[in-house]
Amino acid sequence: MLRLSDVNVKFGKTPVLRDVSMTLPAGQTLAVVGESGAGKSTLIATILGLTKLDKGLITWANVPIKACRPSLVMQEPRAAFNPVLSLRRSILEPLSAKREVISETRLGQLCDRLELPLEMLDRKPREVSIGQAQRAGILRALIAGSPLILFDEPLSALDAVTQKHTAQLIADLQTELGFAALIVTHDLGYAAAFSDDIAVLREGRIEELTPTPAFVQNPQSDYGQELRAAAFALGALEYVA
Amino acid sequence: MTLSVSGLSAVRSGRTILFPTSLEIEPGARIGLVGASGSGKSTLGHALIDTLRAQGSCVAHVPQSPDEALDPLRRMAFHWREAETALGLPHDADRQQALFRALKIETGDLRKRPWGWSRGMQQRFVIAMALIGAPNLLVMDEPTSALDPIVAARTMVLLEDYLAARDTALVLITHDLGLAAGRVTRLLVMNAGRIIEDRPTSELLAAPRTTQAASLCAHRNWLALPC
Numbered sequence: 324m325l326r327l328s329d330v331n332v333k334f335g336k337t338p339v340l341r342d343v344s345m346t347l348p349a350g351q352t353l354a355v356v357g358e359s360g361a362g363k364s365t366l367i368a369t370i371l372g373l374t375k376l377d378k379g380l381i382t383w384a385n386v387p388i389k390a391c392r393p394s395l396v397m398q399e400p401r402a403a404f405n406p407v408l409s410l411r412r413s414i415l416e417p418l419s420a421k422r423e424v425i426s427e428t429r430l431g432q433l434c435d436r437l438e439l440p441l442e443m444l445d446r447k448p449r450e451v452s453i454g455q456a457q458r459a460g461i462l463r464a465l466i467a468g469s470p471l472i473l474f475d476e477p478l479s480a481l482d483a484v485t486q487k488h489t490a491q492l493i494a495d496l497q498t499e500l501g502f503a504a505l506i507v508t509h510d511l512g513y514a515a516a517f518s519d520d521i522a523v524l525r526e527g528r529i530e531e532l533t534p535t536p537a538f539v540q541n542p543q544s545d546y547g548q549e550l551r552a553a554a555f556a557l558g559a560l561e562y563v564a
Numbered sequence: 565m566t567l568s569v570s571g572l573s574a575v576r577s578g579r580t581i582l583f584p585t586s587l588e589i590e591p592g593a594r595i596g597l598v599g600a601s602g603s604g605k606s607t608l609g610h611a612l613i614d615t616l617r618a619q620g621s622c623v624a625h626v627p628q629s630p631d632e633a634l635d636p637l638r639r640m641a642f643h644w645r646e647a648e649t650a651l652g653l654p655h656d657a658d659r660q661q662a663l664f665r666a667l668k669i670e671t672g673d674l675r676k677r678p679w680g681w682s683r684g685m686q687q688r689f690v691i692a693m694a695l696i697g698a699p700n701l702l703v704m705d706e707p708t709s710a711l712d713p714i715v716a717a718r719t720m721v722l723l724e725d726y727l728a729a730r731d732t733a734l735v736l737i738t739h740d741l742g743l744a745a746g747r748v749t750r751l752l753v754m755n756a757g758r759i760i761e762d763r764p765t766s767e768l769l770a771a772p773r774t775t776q777a778a779s780l781c782a783h784r785n786w787l788a789l790p791c
Contacts, residue, residue: 483739484779515786539787
């Protein structure tokens with residue numbers, strides 16, 4: 324289980340995360356929603372160990388998070404890869420860093436699950452579609468075998484149909500492989516359809532952390548209510564008869 | 565006056581990206597131009613703007629991101645004056661205030677540069693600039709995708725309220741049928757550079773005729789996906 328206890332982060336004297344406490348059990352999905360500047364990306368950087376904690380503790384299975392080596396799927400699929408390397412080389416980098424290898428059979432199986440032809444891995448990022456690049460990004464995160472994968476706006480660069488298809492692929496792989504997913508998104512529709520819990524982050528604080536079905540019905544916070552109303556107004560959520 | 569174009573097409577690097585397309589847009593029409601990435605939506609939008617402007621119609625464009633419309637080194641007042649000048653209009657403080665009130669940006673400081681305004685206010689400023697010339701048609705290309713949901717929803721409501729009192733037609737370009745469905749009365753579905761369906765919104769949503777439209781309809785609602 325991922326556990327954040329009283330996490331505080333400051334940039335200079337400005338607090339960016341304030342007293343953030345939350346848990347994410349193994350195999351489950353937590354969606355973190357909120358507006359730009361709320362601290363969502365800082366939260367991810369902090370869990371990855373890229374930002375220094377001012378105060379607090381982050382653990383996985385009761386040991387410091389560093390030992391868990393969480394993986395990351397980034398927002399801009401093509402920018403997430405080195406443009407001069409083949410996708411294969413970038414994808415296998417997490418393993419080569421640990422002096423590990425993966426069999427072609429296993430790589431092929433994962434490619435099949437992600438609907439990526441194996442030979443596509445020999446292309447450079449600019450030679451594949453954005454949707455394919457994002458699935459390659461997911462493949463890179465899976466290859467490392469981490470029990471925790473962080474997704475930073477994983478669908479925002481994709482069109483509506485590809486978004487939903489990719490979301491379903493992630494969910495299917497999660498069921499199969501059992502990783503925990505922390506998804507940062509501004510799309511409440513995605514959060515509503517594919518998460519177990521929704522955390523609302525505002526100005527660095529958790530406004531509420533609610534089981535997803537309850538959030539969709541009736542968020543506890545005023546800000547959660549505003550987000551829900553906006554999602555309905557924009558067609559991201561619709562009342563299902 | 566109905567706006568009409570015919571035979572619009574576009575070729576890039578020897579490849580046809582928009583096949584000959586004709587379109588009529590009634591005054592006050594609310595049209596959604598939907599399709600997957602690369603289907604030709606934005607190309608048609610740009611071709612429509614260029615052709616109608618060449619015909620003498622006043623057509624305004626709101627890009628996906630305010631960054632595309634605002635020079636970070638110029639003050640907001642400069643952008644406003646530049647838009648007025650481009651339309652051959654003298655500065656009119658009353659018109660400016662009316663548009664700022666309609667889009668709720670009257671508190672914005674025009675002496676500041678774009679980065680001194682929030683993203684939501686920047687995008688509403690760009691929309692207000694687009695409305696300076698009281699256009700016959702407003703073409704909006706993914707106008708909310710760069711905004712946070714609450715700001716995006718408020719911006720769309722303010723714009724709809726403003727347009728409701730006028731005959732300005734709206735073409736909303738988006739890959740998201742969920743966004744378009746509640747806002748437009750006619751949907752054009754594009755695929756591979758062609759309009760493959762052009763029907764009233766309610767009819768298309770109830771019974772799409774093409775695979776691509778059916779896919780968009782099926783993936784419209786996050787909570788009722790076909791998987």
